[in-house]
Amino acid sequence: xxxxxxxxxxxxxxxxxxxxxxxxxxxxxxxxxxxxxxxxxxxxxxxxxxxxxxxxxxxxxxxxxxxxxxxxxxxxxxxxxxxxxxxxxxxxxxxxxxxxxxxxxxxxxxxxxxxxxxxxxxxxxxxxxxxxxxxxxxxxxxxxxxxxxxxxxxxxxxxxxxxxxxxxxxxxxxxxxxxxxxxxxxxxxxxxxxxxxxxxxxxxxxxxxxxxxxxxxxxxxxxxxxxxxxxxxxxxxxxxxxxxxxxxxxxxxxxxxxxxxxxxxxxxxxxxxxxxxxxxxxxxxxxxxxxxxxxxxxxxxxxxxxxxxxxxxx
Amino acid sequence: xxxxxxxxxxxxxxxxxxxxxxxxxxxxxxxxxxxxxxxxxxxxxxxxxxxxxxxxxxxxxxxxxxxxxxxxxxxxxxxxxxxxxxxxxxxxxxxxxxxxxxxxxxxxxxxxxxxxxxxxxxxxxxxxxxxxxxxxxxxxxxxxxxxxxxxxxxxxxxxxxxxxxxxxxxxxxxxxxxxxxxxxxxxxxxxxxxxxxxxxxxxxxxxxxxxxxxxxxxxxxxxxxxxxxxxxxxxxxxxxxxxxxxxxxxxxxxxxxxxxxxxxxxxxxxxxxxxxxxxxxxxxxxxxxxxxxxxxxxxxxxxxxxxxxxxxxxxxxxxxx
Numbered sequence: 129x130x131x132x133x134x135x136x137x138x139x140x141x142x143x144x145x146x147x148x149x150x151x152x153x154x155x156x157x158x159x160x161x162x163x164x165x166x167x168x169x170x171x172x173x174x175x176x177x178x179x180x181x182x183x184x185x186x187x188x189x190x191x192x193x194x195x196x197x198x199x200x201x202x203x204x205x206x207x208x209x210x211x212x213x214x215x216x217x218x219x220x221x222x223x224x225x226x227x228x229x230x231x232x233x234x235x236x237x238x239x240x241x242x243x244x245x246x247x248x249x250x251x252x253x254x255x256x257x258x259x260x261x262x263x264x265x266x267x268x269x270x271x272x273x274x275x276x277x278x279x280x281x282x283x284x285x286x287x288x289x290x291x292x293x294x295x296x297x298x299x300x301x302x303x304x305x306x307x308x309x310x311x312x313x314x315x316x317x318x319x320x321x322x323x324x325x326x327x328x329x330x331x332x333x334x335x336x337x338x339x340x341x342x343x344x345x346x347x348x349x350x351x352x353x354x355x356x357x358x359x360x361x362x363x364x365x366x367x368x369x370x371x372x373x374x375x376x377x378x379x380x381x382x383x384x385x386x387x388x389x390x391x392x393x394x395x396x397x398x399x400x401x402x403x404x405x406x407x408x409x410x411x412x413x414x415x416x417x418x419x420x421x422x423x424x425x426x427x428x429x430x431x432x433x434x435x436x437x438x439x440x441x442x
Numbered sequence: 443x444x445x446x447x448x449x450x451x452x453x454x455x456x457x458x459x460x461x462x463x464x465x466x467x468x469x470x471x472x473x474x475x476x477x478x479x480x481x482x483x484x485x486x487x488x489x490x491x492x493x494x495x496x497x498x499x500x501x502x503x504x505x506x507x508x509x510x511x512x513x514x515x516x517x518x519x520x521x522x523x524x525x526x527x528x529x530x531x532x533x534x535x536x537x538x539x540x541x542x543x544x545x546x547x548x549x550x551x552x553x554x555x556x557x558x559x560x561x562x563x564x565x566x567x568x569x570x571x572x573x574x575x576x577x578x579x580x581x582x583x584x585x586x587x588x589x590x591x592x593x594x595x596x597x598x599x600x601x602x603x604x605x606x607x608x609x610x611x612x613x614x615x616x617x618x619x620x621x622x623x624x625x626x627x628x629x630x631x632x633x634x635x636x637x638x639x640x641x642x643x644x645x646x647x648x649x650x651x652x653x654x655x656x657x658x659x660x661x662x663x664x665x666x667x668x669x670x671x672x673x674x675x676x677x678x679x680x681x682x683x684x685x686x687x688x689x690x691x692x693x694x695x696x697x698x699x700x701x702x703x704x705x706x707x708x709x710x711x712x713x714x715x716x717x718x719x720x721x722x723x724x725x726x727x728x729x730x731x732x733x734x735x736x737x738x739x740x741x742x743x744x745x746x747x748x749x750x751x752x753x754x755x756x757x758x759x760x761x762x763x
Contacts (some may be wrong), residue, residue, distance in 0.1 A: 247569070250606050260608045263645035275597075278645075282604030284572050286582045319596065327585035327600070 129155075131163065135170060142174075144381060145391060146200045146430025196385060201430040204392045208437070212397070216241065216249035217256050219393065220281075224268050230386060231273060232359050233393070234265065238280035239363035240370070243287050250281070272316040273356050279326035280360065286329040296332055299324050300339035307344075307351050315354050325360050337365045368402060368409040375406070376414055379425045391426075391434070399437040407438065443727035445762035448492050463498035466491070467506055470499070479518040481752040488527060489759030493723060496531055522711040523753040529719045530760070535570035538563065539578055541716060542571065546590050550677050553595065554684045555716070556587065558695070560602045561688035565609055572603075594636050595678040601644030602685060608647040615653065621646070622657040629669055636678070643685055651689055665690070693725055697732040704744050714749070714757065722760040730761065 129137070134155050141148035141155075159167065168175040168184040175184040207215060216237050223233035238246060253261040266278045306318045315321055324336065340348045349361040362370040371394050377383070378391040398406060410418045422434050466487050473480035473487075491499065503511040515527055529537050542559055545552030560568055575583045587599050621642050628639040642654065658666045667690070670683045687695045696717050703713035721729060733741040742761050746754060 247606070254606075254608045254610075258608060258610055258612055260606055260645060260647070262605060263608065263647070266641045266645045278641075279600070279604070282601070282606070283584065284569075284576075284582055284604070286576050286580060286585065288576075288580055290580045319592070323588040323596070323600075327582060327588045329582065329585070 131166070134159075135167065138167065139171065141427060142194065142197070143427075145197070145379075145388060145426040146428050147194070147197050148427040149429055193385075197427075200392065201428070201433060204396060204430060204433050207392060207396045208399075208433075211252070212245060213248035213252035214256065215397065216245070217252035217261070219397075220249065220253065220261055221257060221264075224264055226386065228271070228273070231269070231277060231356065234277055235280060235356060235359045236363055236370075236374075238277075238283065239360055240367045243283075243285050246281075247284060272314075275319075276316065276322050276326065276356055276360065279322055283326055285327070286332075288329065289331050291329070291332045291335050293335060296335035297339050299328070300336045300343055303336070303340060303348065304343050310353065315352060315357055321357070325357070325364070330364055333361075333364050337361070368405045369413070371398060371402075371406045372410040372413050375410060375418065376421075379421050381425065395434050395437050399440060403438050403440070443725060444723045445726040445730065446490070446492060446722045446760060447762055448490050448495065459495065459498060460502070463495065463502040464506070466495075466499045467502040467511070470503065470511065471507060474514055474518050481519070481523070481755075484515075484519070484527065485752065485756050485759055488530060489756060493534060497533060500531065519752075521753065522715065523751065523756060525711075526715045526719060526753060526756055529715060530756075533574070534720075535567070535574040536578065537720070538567070538571040539575035539583075541720075542575065542583065543579060543586070544712075546586055549590075553591075553599065553677055553681045556599055557602060557681050557684045558688050558692075558699075560605075561685050562692045562695075565605070565607045568603075569606065593678065594640065595681055597637070598640050598644065598678060598681055598685070601640055605644050607645070610647060611649055612647075613649055613653040615657075618650065618653040618657045619661075621654045622661060625654070625658060625666060626662065629666070636682075639682065643682065643689075648689060655686065655690055693728050693732055696721060696729045697736060700729065700733060700741060701737065704748050709748050711749075711753070714745075718757050718760050726761065 141151040174190050223230040349358045352358045407418050473483040545555035572583050624638050628635045703710035730741045
């Protein structure tokens with residue numbers, strides 16, 4: 129390989145999700161000091177030229193970022209081997225600590241897990257953090273999101289298929305009225321909306337979703353202008369669409385580090401549940417296979433690990 | 443301590459226990475024969491069996507006679523006696539689910555019962571009850587409670603029903619002080635910030651809550667329940683009051699329920715049955731002692747005075763006579 133090609137390969141090895149360990153070993157590993165100096169001089173976004181003292185030093189910020197990329201594989205492995213209950217409890221705790229930008233993860237956990245899985249997460253939370261999840265959510269979140277989030281994490285929904293269609297119809301109407309009156313009373317303050325979304329079974333909510341479309345012509349999540357409520361409805365009624373969107377957002381180069389982390393989270397938490405359906409939905413929405421997108425964006429061991437996870441079970 | 447009197451039997455002696463259960467099932471079947479029912483035998487047998495033995499009897503009866511003994515009891519017995527025996531025979535989680543469901547349908551008379559049940563049970567027992575509720579009614583408990591209530595009352599009840607409190611012994615004294623102050627602020631005015639009071643009462647661990655309530659008493663000289671009484675006009679305040687009393691000292695609360703049930707013009711049989719049936723195997727003895735201390739008369743004597751018939755005999759049996 130010509131040196132220029134090698135340079136390109138190393139740049140590639142460091143760009144994306146994870147790092148290409150193999151290239152780093154075979155190429156960077158064999159470069160002599162001169163070649164490595166040429167590398168530093170030709171990679172200004174990693175190395176800063178100190179003209180006065182005549183050497184090139186690592187940009188500290190980049191080193192920190194690189195650390196995240198090297199550790200991405202390890203994090204995925206650790207998360208994957210964890211008991212699902214501990215996994216969800218830790219993800220919830222982390223989301224609480226990170227603040228409002230991560231509250232969507234709380235909604236994701238509360239709404240896409242089965243009732244027993246959510247219960248398990250709550251038990252694990254006791255064990256790990258000596259508090260109940262609802263007590264921490266309630267005491268850490270002070271804004272308008274509190275009511276909805278506390279209600280969602282406390283739910284133990286009926287999991288059966290029995291639905292009273294009349295009730296579903298009337299609750300669709302209730303939601304429609306609440307949305308029409310949003311200028312008088314914001315959705316987040318509407319107790320009836322919270323009641324319906326936080327207590328009804330998923331089967332019931334699918335019916336409500338269907339009737340809402342019949343009444344208003346649009347999908348419920350499109351008409352809800354509050355981000356949390358939107359996420360809640362998406363997670364409860366169309367989880368695979370939700371997960372596909374999260375995956376797509378995370379599979380872009382140079383995204384926010386929290387968004388990047390959702391790639392690992394979604395794949396590890398859904399690999400055993402509905403990855404097949406998510407792959408199908410992803411293809412529908414974006415016209416490209418999830419596998420291909422991961423091939424393009426992820427690197428090295430991390431990439432291989434993700435591909436293995438999504439290939440399980442067909 | 444429990445008041446139930448049973449022959450010494452441990453679940454480990456399985457084959458012996460099974461034999462006994464079979465004999466009991468046969469004896470009960472005999473009691474149902476003929477025109478009337480031999481209520482004395484029903485009371486004599488069922489009134490002296492613990493929860494494990496009663497479930498064995500149900501299984502045995504089903505096996506021998508291809509019939510659920512509960513259905514039989516429903517048709518053979520009647521009135522308060524029937525309701526008491528029926529509830530006695532249900533598995534505890536199932537029974538709690540039934541009691542809560544009845545309370546929901548009772549409207550504003552039932553709110554305190556819902557609060558009582560979810561506040562006294564351990565977090566695991568509440569969970570078991572929620573499962574049993576789903577099995578029976580094909581709805582989640584919180585969905586039904588929410589649909590039947592509004593406003594602060596709904597927030598409180600749904601919060602209580604949905605809680606899965608941490609069960610550890612740790613106390614954070616600083617937090618107890620902060621939250622005692624918050625509670626004080628929230629009930630000070632008529633239109634206080636109940637959201638915070640509800641948050642604290644429905645999510646903190648029981649141990650932490652006790653510390654907070656004690657701190658309140660230390661800081662303000664009186665327990666928070668006395669302060670709440672001034673405002674106890676609407677259902678929400680009454681329910682909040684009940685919640686705190688049950689968390690603080692549920693035996694004292696049960697003594698009051700018994701006292702009200704018996705002293706009222708027209709006894710509250712539902713309350714009587716509920717307390718006796720649900721606590722006979724737990725702490726009814728302590729409640730009896732509290733009753734005597736408070737009223738200078740024995741609970742059994744009061745029951746014997748106010749109640750009559752087979753219902754009375756059954757209650758007295760469970761009370762340990």
